[in-house]
Amino acid sequence: MLEKIFAFILGGCVGSFLNVCIYRLPKDMSIIKPRSFCPHCKKPIRWYDNIPIVGYFLLRGKCRFCSAKISLRYPFVELLTAIIFLILYSHFGICWNLAKYLFFFCFLIVVSSIDIDYHAIPAYLCFLAIAVGLLFDIRATIHCLKIGAVRFDPKLLPIFKALRGLLFGLGFTYLFKLFGDIFINLYLAFRKKESIEGEKESLGLGDVDFMGVVGVFLGIKSVIFVFFLAPFFALLYSVVAMIFKKSHLIPYLPYLSLAAATMFFWGNHIIKFIGIIF
Numbered sequence: 001m002l003e004k005i006f007a008f009i010l011g012g013c014v015g016s017f018l019n020v021c022i023y024r025l026p027k028d029m030s031i032i033k034p035r036s037f038c039p040h041c042k043k044p045i046r047w048y049d050n051i052p053i054v055g056y057f058l059l060r061g062k063c064r065f066c067s068a069k070i071s072l073r074y075p076f077v078e079l080l081t082a083i084i085f086l087i088l089y090s091h092f093g094i095c096w097n098l099a100k101y102l103f104f105f106c107f108l109i110v111v112s113s114i115d116i117d118y119h120a121i122p123a124y125l126c127f128l129a130i131a132v133g134l135l136f137d138i139r140a141t142i143h144c145l146k147i148g149a150v151r152f153d154p155k156l157l158p159i160f161k162a163l164r165g166l167l168f169g170l171g172f173t174y175l176f177k178l179f180g181d182i183f184i185n186l187y188l189a190f191r192k193k194e195s196i197e198g199e200k201e202s203l204g205l206g207d208v209d210f211m212g213v214v215g216v217f218l219g220i221k222s223v224i225f226v227f228f229l230a231p232f233f234a235l236l237y238s239v240v241a242m243i244f245k246k247s248h249l250i251p252y253l254p255y256l257s258l259a260a261a262t263m264f265f266w267g268n269h270i271i272k273f274i275g276i277i278f
């Protein structure tokens with residue numbers, strides 16, 4: 001019990017750091033220096049105002065100095081990260097996979113948030129995640145070889161599974177992007193319409209790189225399911241947005257992330273269920 005509380009609190013602190021990453025990475029700022037400050041009046045935030053989740057409510061969502069509103073996303077990201085730490089710790093216990101998938105979920109949170117703000121993500125984020133994922137798999141592979149677990153089938157080595165996932169994730173999504181782009185451009189040409197800037201693309205290159213990350217961490221099957229699951233989440237959101245008359249122009253990465261999280265938790269059930277139908 002005590003350990004789970006610790007996992008939750010640690011998650012909140014990491015969430016606080018993720019907020020820093022979300023704010024600073026797209027601006028090319030250092031994520032270490034300077035310490036946290038109010039984006040409005042630039043005054044450093046006091047340590048007791050910076051306590052994850054709680055700090056926001058103690059300040060009633062306003063900066064202590066200039067009373068500028070603090071986005072509700074700060075406590076949301078902290079709470080979400082804390083819950084994910086708690087769930088993954090309960091699921092894995094202390095092991096390498098815990099570290100690997102904690103990293104993966106932190107990645108999902110950061111890229112989704114940045115994509116919502118900027119409709120694009122720094123390209124190096126996906127490459128970094130792919131590199132980290134492969135490092136975890138290299139470690140697991142060395143471990144497998146040491147204990148002789150896969151002596152008979154080298155194809156089952158974690159690093160090969162990860163590389164297959166990577167190539168498939170990139171290739172599969174890129175093909176879809178190519179066909180999608182051709183289709184959209186034909187459509188626009190046929191209707192003699194000028195596209196609004198940026199709308200000539202079916203999928204951004206960021207989405208393609210992102211699916212490479214999914215391939216490394218979740219494998220080939222998940223790539224396919226994430227790809228076809230994400231539009232359902234997008235559709236669901238569009239319906240809700242239409243009912244509440246909100247703008248539903250939201251970038252795609254949050255839906256892909258949601259689909260990836262769904263596959264991580266319920267992937268086996270979903271694949272089994274589909275298997276029963278067909």
Ligand SMILES: [Zn+2]
Nearest residue numbers: 038041063066
């Ligand atoms: Zn301020």
